[in-house]
Amino acid sequence: MNAPALSSAKLVSGSIPGHLFSQTLPAVIGVAAIMSIGIVDAYFISQLGSAPLAAISFIFPVAVASTSLGVGVMVGINSVVARALGEGDFERAARRANFGIVFAVLCGLVMGLALWLLIDPIFTAMNAPPALMPLIRAYMTPYACGFPLSLAIMGFNGVLRGQGEAKRTSTVSITYAAANWVLNPILIMGGFGFEGFGIAGSAYATVIGWGIGVLTALVLLRGTSLPLNLSLLRNCSLIDPAKAIIRVGLPAAFSNAINPLGLAILTSLVALESEAAVAGFGAAGRLQSFVIVPLLGLSGAIGAIVGQNWGAGRYDRAREAALYAAGFCVVWGLLIALGMMAAGESFAKVFTDDPAVIAEFALYLKIAAWGYAGFGLLIVGNGIMNAVDKAGFALVQSVARVFLVMLPVALVLQPSMGSAAIYTAELAANLFGAVSAVVLVRHIFVRHSPAWVPR
Numbered sequence: 174m175n176a177p178a179l180s181s182a183k184l185v186s187g188s189i190p191g192h193l194f195s196q197t198l199p200a201v202i203g204v205a206a207i208m209s210i211g212i213v214d215a216y217f218i219s220q221l222g223s224a225p226l227a228a229i230s231f232i233f234p235v236a237v238a239s240t241s242l243g244v245g246v247m248v249g250i251n252s253v254v255a256r257a258l259g260e261g262d263f264e265r266a267a268r269r270a271n272f273g274i275v276f277a278v279l280c281g282l283v284m285g286l287a288l289w290l291l292i293d294p295i296f297t298a299m300n301a302p303p304a305l306m307p308l309i310r311a312y313m314t315p316y317a318c319g320f321p322l323s324l325a326i327m328g329f330n331g332v333l334r335g336q337g338e339a340k341r342t343s344t345v346s347i348t349y350a351a352a353n354w355v356l357n358p359i360l361i362m363g364g365f366g367f368e369g370f371g372i373a374g375s376a377y378a379t380v381i382g383w384g385i386g387v388l389t390a391l392v393l394l395r396g397t398s399l400p401l402n403l404s405l406l407r408n409c410s411l412i413d414p415a416k417a418i419i420r421v422g423l424p425a426a427f428s429n430a431i432n433p434l435g436l437a438i439l440t441s442l443v444a445l446e447s448e449a450a451v452a453g454f455g456a457a458g459r460l461q462s463f464v465i466v467p468l469l470g471l472s473g474a475i476g477a478i479v480g481q482n483w484g485a486g487r488y489d490r491a492r493e494a495a496l497y498a499a500g501f502c503v504v505w506g507l508l509i510a511l512g513m514m515a516a517g518e519s520f521a522k523v524f525t526d527d528p529a530v531i532a533e534f535a536l537y538l539k540i541a542a543w544g545y546a547g548f549g550l551l552i553v554g555n556g557i558m559n560a561v562d563k564a565g566f567a568l569v570q571s572v573a574r575v576f577l578v579m580l581p582v583a584l585v586l587q588p589s590m591g592s593a594a595i596y597t598a599e600l601a602a603n604l605f606g607a608v609s610a611v612v613l614v615r616h617i618f619v620r621h622s623p624a625w626v627p628r
Contacts, residue, residue: 182258184337184481189493192337192478193471193501199339201470203346208462210353210382214375217361225372228308231301235313237433239284239320243327245426246277248476248559249418250331254399255477255560258336259484263398270335270399271406272414274328281324288317311373319380322387329390332399337477341393349386353378417562424564428555428571435575435602442583443595450592452525453533457541460520464509468549471498472556480560491561492618498553499611506546513542533592540596544603551603554610563617570609578605 184192218225250273257266288295292313293306301309326345333342356378363369370377394400436458443454475498482490513520521534551574555567579602586594 182261182481182485184255184478185259185485185487185490189478189490190497193474193494193497196337196339196474196478197467197471199343200473201467203343204466204469204473205463206343206347206350208466210350210379213354213357217357218372218375220362221371224305225308228301228305228312228372229375231296231299231305231309232312232316234299234433234437235288235295236316238430239288240323241429241433242284242426243277243281243324244429245422245424246273246280246324246418247327247331247334247422248425248564249273249420249422250277250328251334251476252421252480252560252562252564253414253417254332254335255337255480256484256562259481259487261485266335267399267402268405268409269414269417270332271401271403272411273331273418274325274401275403275406276415276418277324277328277331278321281321284324285317285320288320289314292317308372311371312376315373315376315380319376319383322380322383326383326386326390329387329394332394333390333397334473334477335480336397336399337481338393338397339474339477341390341397344393345386345390348389349382352382352385356381421559421562421564424568425555425559428564428568431568431571431575435579438575438580439583439595439599442587443592445587446592446595447529447533449527449529450533452527452530453521454537454592454595456521456525456530457534457537461541461545464513465545465548467505468502468545468552471501471549472552475553475556476560479557483561488618488621491557495553495557495614495618498557499550502549502553503546506544506549509545510542513538536593537596540593541599541603544600547600547603547605547607549607550610551606554606554614557614558617561617563613566613566617570606570613573609574602574606578602 184196215226215229218229250270253269254266254273257263257269292310296306296309296313326349330342330345333339333345357375358364359367359369360374360378361369361371362374391401440451440454443450475494478494479491482488482494517535517538518531520538521531525531525534551570555571558564558567579598582601583595583598586597590597
């Protein structure tokens with residue numbers, strides 16, 4: 174069964190820039206679609222009053238942390254499938270793909286059960302007011318029960334990404350997002366004679382959206398060379414695929430969770446300055462989340478390209494992909510930084526008319542925007558390291574970035590610089606991330622001394 178593998182590993186031949194474009198553009202669209210869900214959620218929940226909005230503020234970091242663990246599973250599946258296809262071992266790729274989907278669902282069941290059992294302890298530890306706990310329970314109960322569907326999507330998308338099926342992966346994200354757009358207003362606010370479920374309606378919309386996403390992914394996967402076929406798991410050792418996925422997925426999960434943790438700590442430090450600083454920091458962060466979407470899309474796309482070529486021994490093509498991706502990060506990051514510098518206050522006025530908030534918004538952009546290129550190099554570097562089974566390097570880098578650079582810089586400079594120290598700390602962390610990513614990725618490539626075979 175090795176013959177189909179050569180045609181399945183479609184990223185080991187052809188133009189590297191072409192592959193980067195064809196894999197990144199759908200990923201960008203998918204990331205934007207998923208991000209839009211949070212905006213729609215926040216808008217309709219805000220219509221319910223301040224208490225539901227406050228409840229969602231407590232729920233958000235828990236949802237981000239749990240999703241980060243799921244993304245780690247997806248990254249692990251992507252990595253092992255891409256490398257097996259590149260190696261020409263179609264049977265192993267098929268076994269790992271099918272095991273990965275089952276493994277993702279099992280992880281979802283365990284995580285969902287844990288979330289459900291620990292609703293009160295988690296949010297009590299977060300100092301959620303007792304008055305908000307009924308609202309939090311109303312959201313988290315259906316969310317936790319439906320969480321295995323979210324991990325199922327991660328499993329399917331990991332298999333699709335590993336094959337280089339970026340358009341299909343994006344279609345899953347868009348379908349899930351579209352379901353949320355339609356269902357959120359109806360299930361939260363009501364309509365057509367239906368009263369709505371309030372904050373719980375947002376969770377119901379999310380779970381139904383996950384279900385629709387799973388069905389979409391299942392159909393799309395059938396059209397690839399690695400469809401769902403659980404019979405492949407009979408009479409074979411499951412230890413090898415489990416170890417391979419966990420070796421990449423576990424460090425990747427923690428790497429993904431560390432960045433939101435660092436942001437939460439920075440926010441708490443900004444809160445020591447002033448309410449205007451918090452508002453400006455938060456508003457600038459929302460704008461930033463949109464301008465870095467192409468970088469996020471690229472970081473998701475690079476794994477399949479590097480992974481397949483690495484598995485095929487085409488280290489020259491893997492390096493070429495890394496260089497093109499790095500170049501894009503630098504160019505895009507600097508262009509965006511220049512734009513932010515030139516129009517910072519104009520952007521701020523879209524969010525607020527408070528002069529103090531506008532000043533903080535503009536100050537943040539003048540300092541932190543110069544780190545966008547570095548952030549791009551960081552996350553693309555992480556994607557490359559995960560793809561070549563060096564997720565431990567990415568984890569160490571992420572830990573060092575937050576705890577050895579970001580927090581010390583903020584704490585040392587804050588007494589003299591105020592809120593500017595926090596923004597400088599973010600810049601320093603992203604520059605460190607860029608340099609460390611370049612050094613680590615170069616080290617990985619140099620160690621393999623690639624043979625420069627002709628294309």
